Amino acid sequence: MFDQLVRYFDKVRDRKITSLFDQDKNRASEFSVLVEDLFFDFSKTNIDKVTLDLLKALVKSTKIFEARDAMFSGELINTSERRAVLHTALRNLDGSSVYVNEIDIMPSVLQTLEKVKVFSERLRSGQFSGQGGVITDVVNIGIGGSDLGPAMVVKALKPYHDGPNCHFISNVDGAHIHDVLSKLNPERTLVIIASKTFTTSETMKNAKTAYDWMSKVVNHPSFQFAAVSTAVEKTDEFGIPRGHVFGFEDWVGGRYSLWGPIGLSIIIALGAEAFHSFLNGAHEMDVHFKTAELEKNLPILLALIGVWHNQICNYSTRAVLPYDQRLNKLPAYLQQLEMESNGKSVDLDGRALNFHSGPIVWGEAGTNGQHAFFQLLHQGTRIIPCEFLVAAQSHEAYLNHHHKTLLSNCFAQSEALMQGRSFEEVCSMFKDEGLGHDEFEDQARHRVFPGNRPSTTLLYPKLTPKILGKIIALYEHRVFVEGKILGINSFDQWGVELGKELANDLETILSENSESKELNTSTQNLIKIAKTMW
Numbered sequence: 001m002f003d004q005l006v007r008y009f010d011k012v013r014d015r016k017i018t019s020l021f022d023q024d025k026n027r028a029s030e031f032s033v034l035v036e037d038l039f040f041d042f043s044k045t046n047i048d049k050v051t052l053d054l055l056k057a058l059v060k061s062t063k064i065f066e067a068r069d070a071m072f073s074g075e076l077i078n079t080s081e082r083r084a085v086l087h088t089a090l091r092n093l094d095g096s097s098v099y100v101n102e103i104d105i106m107p108s109v110l111q112t113l114e115k116v117k118v119f120s121e122r123l124r125s126g127q128f129s130g131q132g133g134v135i136t137d138v139v140n141i142g143i144g145g146s147d148l149g150p151a152m153v154v155k156a157l158k159p160y161h162d163g164p165n166c167h168f169i170s171n172v173d174g175a176h177i178h179d180v181l182s183k184l185n186p187e188r189t190l191v192i193i194a195s196k197t198f199t200t201s202e203t204m205k206n207a208k209t210a211y212d213w214m215s216k217v218v219n220h221p222s223f224q225f226a227a228v229s230t231a232v233e234k235t236d237e238f239g240i241p242r243g244h245v246f247g248f249e250d251w252v253g254g255r256y257s258l259w260g261p262i263g264l265s266i267i268i269a270l271g272a273e274a275f276h277s278f279l280n281g282a283h284e285m286d287v288h289f290k291t292a293e294l295e296k297n298l299p300i301l302l303a304l305i306g307v308w309h310n311q312i313c314n315y316s317t318r319a320v321l322p323y324d325q326r327l328n329k330l331p332a333y334l335q336q337l338e339m340e341s342n343g344k345s346v347d348l349d350g351r352a353l354n355f356h357s358g359p360i361v362w363g364e365a366g367t368n369g370q371h372a373f374f375q376l377l378h379q380g381t382r383i384i385p386c387e388f389l390v391a392a393q394s395h396e397a398y399l400n401h402h403h404k405t406l407l408s409n410c411f412a413q414s415e416a417l418m419q420g421r422s423f424e425e426v427c428s429m430f431k432d433e434g435l436g437h438d439e440f441e442d443q444a445r446h447r448v449f450p451g452n453r454p455s456t457t458l459l460y461p462k463l464t465p466k467i468l469g470k471i472i473a474l475y476e477h478r479v480f481v482e483g484k485i486l487g488i489n490s491f492d493q494w495g496v497e498l499g500k501e502l503a504n505d506l507e508t509i510l511s512e513n514s515e516s517k518e519l520n521t522s523t524q525n526l527i528k529i530a531k532t533m534w
């Protein structure tokens with residue numbers, strides 16, 4: 001099926017996207033979908049009805065609906081770790097049963113959610129206080145999935161933030177923890193250690209440093225600590241009171257975990273009601289994914305467009321461009337979601353892939369990106385499909401004039417990427433400006449925009465908790481469908497292990513001042529030179 005798509009792409013690769021609009025007056029509405037409050041436009045791509053039919057046949061051939069149902073029903077689809085994949089259960093608020101190994105997990109999911117809610121409400125209301133009084137600051141220590149999701153959501157939903165200040169420490173670089181803790185009062189701070197495994201070395205080191213920081217002033221530091229983990233015995237060893245420990249199960253992957261207790265900092269920031277709407281939004285996307293027909297199924301459509309651009313057209317990167325300053329951490333969040341999930345080189349049976357795995361995802365909030373890398377998007381030699389996201393309304397009604405400028409910029413960029421500006425057009429502009437022929441011949445070539453650069457736009461009314469929940473769940477399911485089309489396991493991440501192992505060995509070498517002949521001479525040399533700089 002890939003071959004047929006590649007052959008078709010070869011036929012149509014040079015045609016203008018604008019010509020598709022000329023041929024089909026209804027293209028804008030035919031190549032877009034409105035699902036309640038999410039409007040997704042993919043008409044500014046080189047996809048036509050034939051492409052779409054081929055892509056649909058491709059996804060059908062993967063038995064996507066059976067795979068989707070297997071995921072939702074708790075089958076052990078993460079085969080290399082022999083685990084179910086049930087982050088969707090964390091937002092299944094109606095509590096309908098979900099079974100893992102014939103045990104209904106929903107009572108325990110709801111019980112944990114209740115425990116998290118009670119704890120966060122006590123903190124928000126001041127009933128739970130630190131040695132110096134009401135908790136004013138909460139510090140989440142975690143990395144990867146135990147940081148990116150909560151940090152991104154807390155930032156995105158700032159207008160709803162009415163709880164204590166939230167800070168995030170992830171990097172083992174001492175500069176990170178120093179810069180955060182040095183501004184805080186330990187007597188009025190709660191530290192959350194968020195780690196699925198409770199073994200991640202960066203998190204454990206930061207947790208210990210935070211504990212030492214707090215112990216200098218606070219008599220019972222453990223009381224001002226909470227933990228979120230699947231490894232309760234390890235949180236016990238750390239000395240965190242059981243009442244402040246929120247467990248979850250191994251059927252929640254790290255990068256899919258913000259919906260459960262890993263979202264503790266989100267609930268503390270926003271309160272239970274807003275968190276509920278966040279979960280509800282995600283649940284609505286789950287229902288949509290489970291019930292919408294293929295043509296209108298947003299996660300499937302996004303996945304098909306992703307595969308078209310990456311595996312078929314060979315555009316290896318994908319730019320995520322939220323025209324929403326508060327979503328400026330979304331690209332980093334999606335980097336983990338997409339690249340940790342679909343950056344694999346073997347299929348489910350361990351056979352080498354004979355096509356590229358998932359895309360390289362990167363991006364930045366608009367309009368900032370326009371003044372940084374958009375030059376390359378418009379005139380560079382590579383084609384980079386762009387994914388725009390934008391809200392129709394802002395939260396700051398009194399600054400509506402800013403929002404109109406933001407929207408204009410967003411819509412202008414996708415238009416410019418597609419339309420471009422030809423040499424002839426530039427010359428005629430110069431003529432209109434009254435420039436002589438000699439002056440503009442040389443200049444004109446630099447002002448040409450090749451155009452024909454594909455983009456999609458996701459438009460939503462306002463960045464509310466519910467809409468953000470939907471958007472994140474949309475991307476999660478898109479990653480699942482793309483992974484399914486590629487035939488890979490989107491739920492393991494063995495590729496991060498080797499570096500971790502070597503870092504441990506190197507830390508011993510660095511701290512014990514020893515040497516290792518097993519290391520490559522470049523690495524040995526780096527160690528030697530670094531030591532001369534100590």
Ligand code: F6P
Binds near residue numbers: 142145196198203493
């Ligand atoms: O870097 C790999 C990884 O395992 C991610 O998948 C995970 O989100 C992150 O480390 C943090 O892991 P943990 O929550 O166990 O500390």
